[in-house]
Amino acid sequence: MALLELIDVSVHYGSIRAVHGISITVEEAEIVTLIGANGAGKSTTMRAVSGIRPLSSGKILFDGQDITKLRADLRVVRGISQAPEGRGVFPGMTVMENLDMGAFTRKDKKGIAADRDRVFDLFPRLAERRTQVGGTMSGGEQQMLAIGRALMANPRVLLLDEPSMGLAPQFIQQIFKIITEINKQGTTVLLVEQNAQQALSRAHRAYVLETGTITREGTGKELLSDESVKAAYLGVT
Amino acid sequence: MHHLITYLADAPWITFNTGAFSDQFWASTFDGLTYGSIYALVAMGYTLVYGVLQLINFAHSEVFIVGVYATVFALNAMGFGPSPVYPPMVVLIIDLLVAMVAAMIASGLTALILERVAYRPLRKRNAPRLVFLITAIGASFTIQYLIFVWRGGSNAEPATIMFVPDPVFEVFSTIIDSQQLTIFIAAIVLMVVTDQFINRTKFGRGIRAVAQDPDTATLMGVNKERVIMLTFVIGGVLAGAAALFYLMKVPQGASFNGGFVLGIKAFAAAVLGGIGNIRGALLGGLLLGVVSNYGVTLLGNSSWTDVVAFVVLVVVLMVRPTGLLGESLGKARV
Ligand SMILES: Nc1ncnc2c1ncn2[C@@H]1O[C@H](COP(=O)(O)OP(=O)(O)OP(=O)(O)O)[C@@H](O)[C@H]1O
Ligand SMILES: [Mg+2]
Numbered sequence: 190m191a192l193l194e195l196i197d198v199s200v201h202y203g204s205i206r207a208v209h210g211i212s213i214t215v216e217e218a219e220i221v222t223l224i225g226a227n228g229a230g231k232s233t234t235m236r237a238v239s240g241i242r243p244l245s246s247g248k249i250l251f252d253g254q255d256i257t258k259l260r261a262d263l264r265v266v267r268g269i270s271q272a273p274e275g276r277g278v279f280p281g282m283t284v285m286e287n288l289d290m291g292a293f294t295r296k297d298k299k300g301i302a303a304d305r306d307r308v309f310d311l312f313p314r315l316a317e318r319r320t321q322v323g324g325t326m327s328g329g330e331q332q333m334l335a336i337g338r339a340l341m342a343n344p345r346v347l348l349l350d351e352p353s354m355g356l357a358p359q360f361i362q363q364i365f366k367i368i369t370e371i372n373k374q375g376t377t378v379l380l381v382e383q384n385a386q387q388a389l390s391r392a393h394r395a396y397v398l399e400t401g402t403i404t405r406e407g408t409g410k411e412l413l414s415d416e417s418v419k420a421a422y423l424g425v426t
Numbered sequence: 427m428h429h430l431i432t433y434l435a436d437a438p439w440i441t442f443n444t445g446a447f448s449d450q451f452w453a454s455t456f457d458g459l460t461y462g463s464i465y466a467l468v469a470m471g472y473t474l475v476y477g478v479l480q481l482i483n484f485a486h487s488e489v490f491i492v493g494v495y496a497t498v499f500a501l502n503a504m505g506f507g508p509s510p511v512y513p514p515m516v517v518l519i520i521d522l523l524v525a526m527v528a529a530m531i532a533s534g535l536t537a538l539i540l541e542r543v544a545y546r547p548l549r550k551r552n553a554p555r556l557v558f559l560i561t562a563i564g565a566s567f568t569i570q571y572l573i574f575v576w577r578g579g580s581n582a583e584p585a586t587i588m589f590v591p592d593p594v595f596e597v598f599s600t601i602i603d604s605q606q607l608t609i610f611i612a613a614i615v616l617m618v619v620t621d622q623f624i625n626r627t628k629f630g631r632g633i634r635a636v637a638q639d640p641d642t643a644t645l646m647g648v649n650k651e652r653v654i655m656l657t658f659v660i661g662g663v664l665a666g667a668a669a670l671f672y673l674m675k676v677p678q679g680a681s682f683n684g685g686f687v688l689g690i691k692a693f694a695a696a697v698l699g700g701i702g703n704i705r706g707a708l709l710g711g712l713l714l715g716v717v718s719n720y721g722v723t724l725l726g727n728s729s730w731t732d733v734v735a736f737v738v739l740v741v742v743l744m745v746r747p748t749g750l751l752g753e754s755l756g757k758a759r760v
Contacts, residue, residue: 241644265647277642279635290635293628294647342647 462715
């Protein structure tokens, strides 16, 4: 049974159709990536999974249970956690407070402390900056904080919306390495990316989203060598 | 500009009473701080709701006046009335606490119902800001006239005297009385508790998260609707406390539109301190209380208090458009 399953999902903003009848499956322990151009509907899909945007039709199953109508905050309790596009770091809160926000729904003090150590291991920079206010951190640091904060929910599936956005090349490398590392530690990852090269080479499976519909799917390797994907997303002609 | 100043200075209807001002400087300061702490308590409600929803809850003045009525009824039921009764100290304190709790409940409930009935349906429909504002004004009038009809007209309730202020001690050869002291200390305690709740507790962190970024707060598992409800209730409860103190100062304060001017001043205090900023509400309230009192003493006529208060507000906003402490609930780092 798949951990996360989107079945024929459509999402509208008013009368604008952003996502149209897409189906995506994420198995436990996988990294699945969703690539596509600007405005393709990637973030909309992520919002729908997290429950901050309602579906206009279709279904979302998590761990075999229908969560289509489940309130967003309760989905976090079930194990869905997201580092949103643009990071969404709370600007007036310190690194520690931001991380604590990630663990907002949890009560197991020991588990929270253990996850904080895990996050500090993955991102030593955050450990150095515990008391710095989120709003004053660099873009890269904020991205680390956003990912670390999402991990603080101890999620079963981690949703990452364009973690490489606006980062310098060597930093992008580092972020992707860490994503692989997180996955190796046992967390399932659904990754939205514009950096198709990196995303496809790290993902087990991938979907290509074009103006709201899925046009291709396969393993990361398959899509990396797919001619049309190469032409459209990898800058190879 | 120069002509205007000479004109105003020569105008027969303005007289600067500098002698009285320096004689009564400390007395006006202390009394201003007392009024100011009442403004500050009410200002907290405006600031909290604004911080979380960017909504100016115009009906907050009516949330406050409902508390004043609750105070009057609770006190009357306990035997207080137009002429002072002198219960033993302990009994008096308990009675006042009971009245305060009654006012807190009444105002807190009013705020909660207001949120449920007036604002939540609009949020569900993603209504534009302006619609919220108009609704707020409408709700304000609705509550006023519900009271009007219920009390059978515009007459204020008969005075309710809680206690006759006794001198407690003297600073700068000015007597501080028990009423001033009670109001000031209780208000500061309530505001410090609120501030600590927002800044130190988990639920407070949830409120700040919603204020800073509602969608991301939801992604963290914060129940935004619950946070909004709680924010209204906290604001209402503080307005309820303010109602008791207000009635100490103004024993005939319960009238259907009696919240209006105080509400405007409290809102001005919130803006003065930096709307959305809790400590700003405290600072703005105290400052506004003191400055309007100076205005009264200097100009020798209480009709000037509001004018002076708003002149100060405008001048401050010209220099610091975001208010004295600036920034909002979330963003201000404390
Ligand atoms: N709040 C909104 N209101 C109206 N339309 C929206 C809204 N958010 C997104 N859209 C539209 O929905 C479509 C999909 O947007 P979405 O943000 O999901 O794209 P994306 O694939 O994440 O793009 P990007 O790579 O630029 O982040 C776009 O056409 C966008 O204009
Ligand atoms: Mg996007």
